[in-house]
Every structure is written in C-alpha cells, then in structure tokens.
Amino acid sequence: DGGITQSPKYLFRKEGQNVTLSCEQNLNHDAMYWYRQDPGQGLRLIYYSQIVNDFQKGDIAEGYSVSREKKESFPLTVTSAQKNPTAFYLCASSIGQGANEQYFGPGTRLTVT
Amino acid sequence: AQSVAQPEDQVNVAEGNPLTVKCTYSVSGNPYLFWYVQYPNRGLQFLLKYITGDNLVKGSYGFEAEFNKSQTSFHLKKPSALVSDSALYFCAVRASGFQKLVFGTGTRLLVSP
Numbered sequence: 001d002g003g004i005t006q007s008p009k010y011l012f013r014k015e016g017q018n019v020t021l022s023c024e025q026n027l028n029h030d031a032m033y034w035y036r037q038d039p040g041q042g043l044r045l046i047y048y049s050q051i052v053n054d055f056q057k058g059d060i061a062e063g064y065s066v067s068r069e070k071k072e073s074f075p076l077t078v079t080s081a082q083k084n085p086t087a088f089y090l091c092a093s094s095i096g097q098g099a100n101e102q103y104f105g106p107g108t109r110l111t112v113t
Numbered sequence: 114a115q116s117v118a119q120p121e122d123q124v125n126v127a128e129g130n131p132l133t134v135k136c137t138y139s140v141s142g143n144p145y146l147f148w149y150v151q152y153p154n155r156g157l158q159f160l161l162k163y164i165t166g167d168n169l170v171k172g173s174y175g176f177e178a179e180f181n182k183s184q185t186s187f188h189l190k191k192p193s194a195l196v197s198d199s200a201l202y203f204c205a206v207r208a209s210g211f212q213k214l215v216f217g218t219g220t221r222l223l224v225s226p
Contacts, residue, residue: 004156040122042203042218043157058213090156098207099145099164102214104156 003027004105006091011110013085021076021108023091029103030096032074036060037088037107046089049074050097078110085112115140117206119217126194127225134189134220136204146187147205147214148178157203163187174198194224 004025013019025032031050035043045058049068063082068074074093078085088109092102116139126132138144145164149157161172168180178189187204204217 006156040218043216045213048213088154092157098209099162101147101159101162103159104149106156107154109154 004091004093004103006089006105006108009106009108011108013110013112015112016080017112018077018079019085019110019112021078021089021091021110023074023076023105025072025074025091025093025103025105027093027103028071029093030071031094031100032068033092033094033102034058034064034066034074034076035090035092037090043090046076078112085110115206115208115213115215117204117215117217119202119204119220121220122218123221123223125223125225128196129193132191132194132198132222132224134202134204134222136187136189136217138185138187138204138206140206140208143209145207145209146178146180147207148172148176148187148189149203149205151201151203151219160189160202194222196224196226198222199224 007022033048034046037043044060046064047066049055065077090107091105094100094102118137147162148160151157160176161170163170163180171177176191201219203219205214207214
C-alpha cells in the first residue's frame with residue numbers, strides 16, 4: 001500500500017447524504033483511479049485522471065464525482081444519487097498508462113444505512 | 114472489448130504443493146497482463162506483469178506466470194505454496210493503446226497446513 005493513503009478506513013453515512021473519500025499519493029504519479037469493489041464482482045472503474053485538472057468517467061460513474069486540482073490528490077464524492085453506495089472503494093495511481101502497473105491504497109469501506 | 118476470465122472462484126492446495134491460479138483474456142491487439150493479490154480489508158498488491166518477450170514472467174514472493182498467446186492465457190503459478198499465500202488473486206488486462214485496466218472477478222486461494 002505504500003505511497004498511497006486513503007482516509008478514513010471505515011465510513012458510515014445515512015442515506016441521502018453526500019460523502020467524500022480522500023486519496024493522496026506521494027509517488028509523483030500522473031495517473032490516478034477510483035475503483036469500487038463488491039463481493040464476486042472484481043473491481044469496477046469509477047473515474048480516472050491522467051493529469052491535473054482532467055478526468056474521465058469509467059464504467060460506473062453515475063452517482064459519483066471527482067476533482068483533480070493537485071497532482072497528489074484525487075478525492076471521490078459519493079452523492080445521494082448513487083443508488084447502492086455501500087462498498088469497498090479503492091484508489092490507485094500509476095506513472096502513466098500502457099504497461100505501467102497501478103499501485104493501490106488500503107481502501108475505504110463505506111456503509112450507508 | 115477487453116475481458117478477463119478467472120474460471121475458479123476458489124482454489125484449495127496443501128502447503129508445499131504447487132499451485133496454479135487460472136486466467137484467460139480477450140483483447141484486440143497485444144495485451145499487457147497483470148496479477149495482483151489482496152489480503153482481507155486491504156488494497157491490491159502488484160505481483161507481476163507481462164509486456165512482451167519471455168513468456169515466463171517471475172514476480173514477487175516466488176510467484177511466476179506463463180503467457181500463452183495461442184490459448185490466450187496467463188496462469189499464475191508457484192512451485193511450493195505457503196499458508197501465508199492464502200488471499201484473493203486478481204488477473205487484469207489492458208490492450209496496448211487503451212487506457213482502462215480490466216480486472217477479473219478474482220480467485221480465492223486457500224492453502225491448508
């Protein structure tokens with residue numbers, strides 16, 4: 001997990017509230033990613049960013065928003081529009097695209113009731 | 114479209130025996146292939162990758178993987194399993210020229226003493 005921090009590790013929210021998950025990296029990586037992990041479904045890409053002030057939707061972007069104002073930070077907001085937000089959220093970064101591997105943070109487990 | 118299949122939800126092996134975790138892929142063009150490991154409530158750790166060249170790739174913790182282009186497979190192997198290898202293993206693929214990394218659904222490896 002080294003070099004990427006996610007906070008908090010566990011997060012509890014009431015339905016209808018927006019919540020922001022933090023992701024910070026000190027690896028000087030240009031690209032950053034947010035994934036959602038649900039049991040038996042592997043990882044699904046929510047948003048990714050290749051450079052500061054630019055980001056693209058992944059496969060399941062509805063109900064989520066991101067910003068990339070600094071190279072080292074890529075926060076994810078889970079909005080009240082996300083129908084099933086309870087999940088394990090993983091942030092990752094890489095030097096670039098192509099053959100470069102991604103490095104993952106420790107994850108945030110979000111529970112919405 | 115890119116896709117990855119991990120046909121086994123779970124693999125059981127006795128400590129000291131060889132282990133294989135299977136992965137097949139589908140991409141247009143040349144693939145970049147990756148294996149990651151995840152311990153409970155943790156982020157993913159990179160094990161190894163195939164870009165080009167030698168079909169046998171060696172990685173961390175004694176793991177290796179064999180790229181087979183004709184069978185479109187990238188199976189993960191280890192000659193002698195340890196109890197501490199018990200974890201969730203993910204195969205992932207990215208086609209050269211594409212931006213997204215596509216993950217399989219994961220295979221749980223259980224190594225018994």
